[in-house]
Amino acid sequence: MSHAKVKDLRIMLVEDHTLTRDEVRAVIERQPDMTVVAESRTGEDALDKAREIRPEIIVMDILLPGMNGISTTRKILAEQPDVKILALSNHSGNSLIQAVLDADALGYVRKNKAFTELVPALRSVASGEQYISDGSSDQKS
Helix, strand or coil: CCCCCCCCEEEEEECCCHHHHHHHHHHHHCCCCEEEEEEECCHHHHHHHHHHHCCCEEEEECCCCCCCHHHHHHHHHHHCCCCEEEEEECCCCHHHHHHHHHCCCCEEEEHHHHHHHHHHHHHHHHCCCCEECCCCCCCCC
16 A cells, blocks of 8 residues: 555535435545535534534535524534534525624535535635635626
8 A cells, every 4th residue: 555545524514405415415425535424404403413423524504494504603613613614505695605704614615516616615624724605796607
């Protein structure tokens, strides 16, 4: 063996739509150095799983049933300041992005850009760099 195995990034998905969660997991699991270690459908469940599993990165949907993704982000980071959170949303606009960043998420990816931007965003966030999705401020493409 010529190469030492690089440690996998342990990622938790928080997304209430099954199809979207499955698609995001498929994109992540195509990467040899990334593993989805947990999935949640609600903010409350995400809090419990984050405490138990202690993932390195959480991909967090903003609009969740019950506690939304921004509140969930704040609560998780209050308990686990080292976890990195990447927000995921269909919605865009400067006020939403600002709310995500104010909650101390490190990045934001639009769901319609997940196939092309999710992996680079996860790599940026993993290294402590902020990532904001291309065209996130309601620009038409």
